[in-house]
Structures are given as C-alpha cells and as structure tokens.
Amino acid sequence: MIGRLNHVAIxxxxxEKATAIYRDTLGARVSAPAPLPEHGxxxxxxELPNTKIELLQPLGEDSPIAKFLERSPEGGVHHVCYxxxxxxxxxxxxxxxxxxxxxxxxxxxxxxGKPVLFLHPKDFCGTxxxxxxx
Numbered sequence: 615m616i617g618r619l620n621h622v623a624i625x626x627x628x629x630e631k632a633t634a635i636y637r638d639t640l641g642a643r644v645s646a647p648a649p650l651p652e653h654g655x656x657x658x659x660x661e662l663p664n665t666k667i668e669l670l671q672p673l674g675e676d677s678p679i680a681k682f683l684e685r686s687p688e689g690g691v692h693h694v695c696y697x698x699x700x701x702x703x704x705x706x707x708x709x710x711x712x713x714x715x716x717x718x719x720x721x722x723x724x725x726x727g728k729p730v731l732f733l734h735p736k737d738f739c740g741t742x743x744x745x746x747x748x
Contacts, residue, residue, distance in 0.1 A: 615704055617697035620746050621659070621666040625682045625692040629658055629671035632689075636660045636667065647671075650725055655679050657725045668695075668725065693732070693742035701729045701747035713737045721747070
C-alpha cells in the first residue's frame with residue numbers, strides 16, 4: 615500500500631539556523647520558508663537525491679510543533695511521510711486494520727498541495743506517520 619518515503623520532518627526552534635546548517639554545512643539545496651497557517655507551521659524543504667527533509671518551525675503558540683518542542687526542547691524527528699496512490703482507499707484500509715487516523719479523518723491539503731492524513735504514533739511503533747496522495 616505505501617509507496618516511496620516522501621520526507622522526514624524535523625521540528626526546529628529556529629528555521630533560519632536549521633536551514634543554514636543544511637545549506638551551508640551540508641551543501642544541500644533548500645526551499646524558501648513557507649508559512650502554513652492552517653497547519654500552524656512554517657516549512658522549509660531540503661532536497662535530497664532520494665527524498666526530502668522537512669524542517670518545521672511552530673507558527674503560533676497553538677502549533678502542534680510548539681507542543682512537540684515543549685517535550686523535546688532541542689527539536690528532533692517529528693514524523694515520516696509515505697506516499698500512497700489513493701488516500702481515501704489507504705485510509706479505509708488502515709482503519710479497517712485497526713489504525714487510528716488523527717483529526718476528523720478527512721484529508722487536508724499539505725505543504726506540497728496534495729491531500730494528507732496523519733496516523734496515530736501508538737499504532738506505528740511510536741512514530742507519527744503522514745500519508746500523502748501522489
């Protein structure tokens with residue numbers, strides 16, 4: 615059901631500093647910061663030959679990333695994102711298998727402009743999983 619690894623998301627306190635590390639220290643190509651108020655984050659994508667790294671900075675106090683950084687002040691891996699061909703079929707199959715979809719269970723438009731859903735970390739070895747329709 616799942617396809618390629620689309621990205622690994624890393625929560626950061628300072629997106630400019632994190633961007634500089636990937637761009638200047640590691641020599642990666644990075645996107646411009648993009649605020650996503652509907653998700654409560656600002657994102658930067660680090661382009662790699664085989665996948666992407668998504669840097670996430672909280673956008674407001676109610677951001678889920680702000681809550682994550684309260685528990686993990688240095689930041690860290692927030693979630694992994696896998697591609698699926700049909701997000702509704704994937705959701706239905708996952709729910710039928712006992713997985714819990716976060717939120718209201720309906721896809722939202724993610725940072726790439728495509729439908730996404732998040733799956734409960736307790737159902738996936740302690741890892742928050744995002745699925746994105748491609």
